[in-house]
Amino acid sequence: MRNQRIEYIIDEILDQYAYADETNRPWIIGFSGGKDSTVLLMLVWIALRKLKELAYPFQLRRPIYVVCNDTMVENPIIASYVDDVLEKIETKARDEDLPIFVRKTTPRLEDSFWVNVIGKGYPVPNMAFRWCTDRMKIKPTSNFILDQVDECGEVIILIGARKEESFTRARSLKKHEKYGKRLTNHPTLKNTFVYAPIKELMLEEVWYIINKIPSPWDFDNSILFNIYLNASADDYECPSVVTDDSHSSCGRSRFGCWTCTVVKDDKSMRSLIKNGYEWMQPLYEFRSKVEQERNNIENRFPFRRDGKKAVKNLGPYTFNYRADLLKRLLTVQYQLQKHDPKIKLITNQELIAIQVNWYRDFNFGHQVSEIYNKIYNSTLSMEDGKIKNKLEADLMREICKENIEEGELIEQLLMLQKSKSLMQRRRGLKTEIESRLEEFVKTKKKS
Numbered sequence: 001m002r003n004q005r006i007e008y009i010i011d012e013i014l015d016q017y018a019y020a021d022e023t024n025r026p027w028i029i030g031f032s033g034g035k036d037s038t039v040l041l042m043l044v045w046i047a048l049r050k051l052k053e054l055a056y057p058f059q060l061r062r063p064i065y066v067v068c069n070d071t072m073v074e075n076p077i078i079a080s081y082v083d084d085v086l087e088k089i090e091t092k093a094r095d096e097d098l099p100i101f102v103r104k105t106t107p108r109l110e111d112s113f114w115v116n117v118i119g120k121g122y123p124v125p126n127m128a129f130r131w132c133t134d135r136m137k138i139k140p141t142s143n144f145i146l147d148q149v150d151e152c153g154e155v156i157i158l159i160g161a162r163k164e165e166s167f168t169r170a171r172s173l174k175k176h177e178k179y180g181k182r183l184t185n186h187p188t189l190k191n192t193f194v195y196a197p198i199k200e201l202m203l204e205e206v207w208y209i210i211n212k213i214p215s216p217w218d219f220d221n222s223i224l225f226n227i228y229l230n231a232s233a234d235d236y237e238c239p240s241v242v243t244d245d246s247h248s249s250c251g252r253s254r255f256g257c258w259t260c261t262v263v264k265d266d267k268s269m270r271s272l273i274k275n276g277y278e279w280m281q282p283l284y285e286f287r288s289k290v291e292q293e294r295n296n297i298e299n300r301f302p303f304r305r306d307g308k309k310a311v312k313n314l315g316p317y318t319f320n321y322r323a324d325l326l327k328r329l330l331t332v333q334y335q336l337q338k339h340d341p342k343i344k345l346i347t348n349q350e351l352i353a354i355q356v357n358w359y360r361d362f363n364f365g366h367q368v369s370e371i372y373n374k375i376y377n378s379t380l381s382m383e384d385g386k387i388k389n390k391l392e393a394d395l396m397r398e399i400c401k402e403n404i405e406e407g408e409l410i411e412q413l414l415m416l417q418k419s420k421s422l423m424q425r426r427r428g429l430k431t432e433i434e435s436r437l438e439e440f441v442k443t444k445k446k447s
Contacts, residue, residue: 002213005205006043013047013197016182018059021156026148027064027195029158030141033082034255036160038224039209040198041066041089044158045216048098060099067144069105071136072350073113073257076280076336076343077227077272085219092217105140112136113259114350118326119357120305121316123294124261132257145189154191156183161196164203230275231255231268258283261291279339282332290325319358323366326354330375 002010017027029044031037044064051059066089068082086102093100109115113136116122125132148155186192198206210221255268269284293299301315317325333345355368373379 006209006213009197009201010043010047010050012182013044014051016195016197017044017047017062018051020182023154024062024152025154025156025193026152027062027156027158028145028148029064029066030160031066031068031086032255033068033078033085033224034160035206035210035224035228036162036198038085038221039201039206040158040160042209042213042216043197045098045100046213048100049096049216052096052098063099063101065101065103065144065148067103067105067141069137069141071113071132071257072106072347073136073259073345075255075258075269076283076340077277078255080342081223081227085217088215088217088219103144105144107136107140109349109353111139112350112353113257114329114346115353115357117317118322118329119350119354121301121318121322121361123300123314123317124259124290126294127262130262132262136257142189145192149189149191154193156193156195157186158195158197160198162201162203162206163199164201230277231271259287259290261287261294264291279336282335286328286332319361319363319366322358322363323371326368327371327375330372334375 027044029037029041031041048060048064066086068086070079070082074082086104089100090102093102107113113132116131116135117124122131123129145155145157183193183195186194207225210225215221258266258269260266266284266287269280269287273280273284295314297313299317299321300310300313301318302310302313303315304310305316329345333343336343336345351368351372358364358366358368
């Protein structure tokens with residue numbers, strides 16, 4: 001089932017793992033669950049098996065980390081698929097006693113998509129302001145790599161990049177490769193090297209491997225093929241079987257964050273909906289509407305977060321728009337959970353962080369718990385990790401009914417203090433309280 005070209009790549013991987021490099025520098029495989037990273041891991045796994053079959057188990061000394069970054073806004077179809085695959089990989093590697101270890105990375109809470117958009121009011125990304133990639137993708141994986149460098153001195157990253165993917169990718173690979181050398185220096189990370197074993201593979205060969213070579217971790221690869229098949233753009237023909245070089249293939253679809261507004265249209269999601277995943281329609285509509293509303297001036301403050309005047313008066317999202325976004329997002333989540341209760345578009349931790357950021361921005365007019373409770377018809381409160389203010393607020397208004405403005409100020413200062421408790425960090429509380437007091441004094445003087 002494996003042709004000579006594929007066997008050559010497997011043997012090269014084996015040689016690089018056990019002989020060409022006599023160190024124990026760990027290998028890190030960036031695993032997205034897509035076709036290229038799947039093929040890369042398959043060939044590495046087969047190489048390790050081959051080494052073991054050669055009666056050299058002592059050579060399996062180098063750890064291999066399968067690192068999957070979850071942006072927390074992945075396409076639900078891909079997210080569910082990847083979780084199933086990672087579980088299989090972890091179990092099978094343990095059963096076969098192979099040094100393969102699964103690691104999942106996520107953005108820091110303050111770097112997550114919804115905390116930035118709904119909490120801080122960042123406009124959704126576009127080509128001119130693509131703030132998401134670094135915070136949600138690059139940083140989490142880079143932090144893991146840097147931790148390994150600190151521990152081991154050097155690491156080797158295996159990438160599933162292929163020259164045929166695009167002219168840009170081919171040029172990038174050509175720029176960094178050194179004649180006669182398999183490893184190249186990472187362009188930004190110190191003591192980090194890059195190895196691209198499948199860079200010469202054609203798209204048809206990738207699908208040949210996925211469809212004709214059994215998954216080493218006993219997963220049904222036809223599931224992956226069908227995901228690509230259903231997500232293929234309307235104008236691209238994708239055959240049901242790819243078994244040799246004479247066939248064309250699917251796989252030109254790109255999967256990413258379902259919230260991605262950098263592209264004008266999410267063709268893969270649109271095609272999935274067309275091919276039987278109708279339950280994703282609310283996601284598609286939500287994303288499209290948010291992209292269309294991005295530059296509506298009525299949704300934006302005229303000043304940036306640092307107080308400076310924004311270009312074209314397009315600063316952060318207004319408080320009302322942020323609250324409306326949260327309401328619409330939770331409504332979509334509620335609808336999708338009727339299809340699959342496991343779907344979660346926003347985590348409880350993000351909801352707490354959003355409320356904290358609203359307090360920091362002196363947005364005391366909207367409560368996350370109230371928005372959530374109206375949609376879910378629940379009595380969620382968020383105290384000790386939840387937010388609950390109604391009883392305190394009613395009591396404060398009763399005490400300060402003779403001086404409502406001062407009562408509201410005290411209530412808001414208490415909210416700021418509570419927000420620090422929720423996040424278990426008190427740093428910056430003094431500054432935020434002083435800022436709110438200064439703003440109150442200025443307002444009083446003007447009136």
